[in-house]
Amino acid sequence: AQKxxxxxxxxxxxxxxxxxxxxxxxxxxxxxxxxxxxxxxxxELVFLIRRNSFDEQNEISGRYSWNFQKSTSSFNFTITAxxxxxxxxxxxxxxxxxxxxxxxxxxxxxxxxxxxx
Amino acid sequence: xxxxxxxxxxxxxxxxxxxxxxxxxNLNHDAMYWYRQDPGQGLRLIYYSQIVNDFQKGDIAEGYSxxxxxxxxxxxxxxxxxxxxxxxxxxxxxxxxxxxxxxxxxxxxxxxxx
Numbered sequence: 317a318q319k320x321x322x323x324x325x326x327x328x329x330x331x332x333x334x335x336x337x338x339x340x341x342x343x344x345x346x347x348x349x350x351x352x353x354x355x356x357x358x359x360e361l362v363f364l365i366r367r368n369s370f371d372e373q374n375e376i377s378g379r380y381s382w383n384f385q386k387s388t389s390s391f392n393f394t395i396t397a398x399x400x401x402x403x404x405x406x407x408x409x410x411x412x413x414x415x416x417x418x419x420x421x422x423x424x425x426x427x428x429x430x431x432x433x
Numbered sequence: 434x435x436x437x438x439x440x441x442x443x444x445x446x447x448x449x450x451x452x453x454x455x456x457x458x459n460l461n462h463d464a465m466y467w468y469r470q471d472p473g474q475g476l477r478l479i480y481y482s483q484i485v486n487d488f489q490k491g492d493i494a495e496g497y498s499x500x501x502x503x504x505x506x507x508x509x510x511x512x513x514x515x516x517x518x519x520x521x522x523x524x525x526x527x528x529x530x531x532x533x534x535x536x537x538x539x540x541x542x543x544x545x546x547x
């Protein structure tokens with residue numbers, strides 16, 4: 317069975333600090349997909365990144381970067397020079413290739429990030 | 434612009450009543466999903482549908498029902514059998530393809546039992 321753990325329930329940082337959100341996953345599949353979503357106060361989940369299990373290259377997109385390590389089953393998310401607008405709940409999610417064509421996503425419990433001015 | 438529309442944004446229900454949450458998408462996606470979100474918890478899958486006139490139970494389907502008569506629409510009914518329906522409900526859709534491109538989400542409906 318697949319499982320996603322986000323051990324950090326809440327994080328508070330001061331603007332311009334760097335912050336890393338942790339994500340640890342469990343799966344028996346060798347082919348799977350990992351995602352990060354952002355949920356601002358408005359409620360809608362916004363897609364940030366998708367990574368497949370065969371691509372362990374780290375990715376950077378502006379102030380966002382992701383560190384995927386299969387050896388530790390982790391897919392951590394770092395925000396550099398955080399801004400107040402980054403305040404949101406962030407979800408990590410996993411989809412196993414063998415879960416069928418519905419491609420169900422299993423979500424972690426989320427990390428509430430608060431960036432203080 | 435393509436997207437998912439959920440309505441209403443806020444919904445109040447008296448105990449013992451059934452209520453229906455609307456979800457419409459114009460993305461031409463095959464699959465649609467309903468998730469429930471409670472404070473401090475992740476999203477839990479209620480029902481999903483891969484194709485018109487077919488749907489499957491998720492992890493917490495008890496007390497809920499759905500229909501999928503049109504590709505664009507996937508309404509969720511919260512029945513009186515659902516013991517604790519107060520929550521935030523999110524609808525999502527995705528392409529049914531070999532590669533998982535992830536989901537597109539609606540803006541959610543917040544249901545409160547009064």
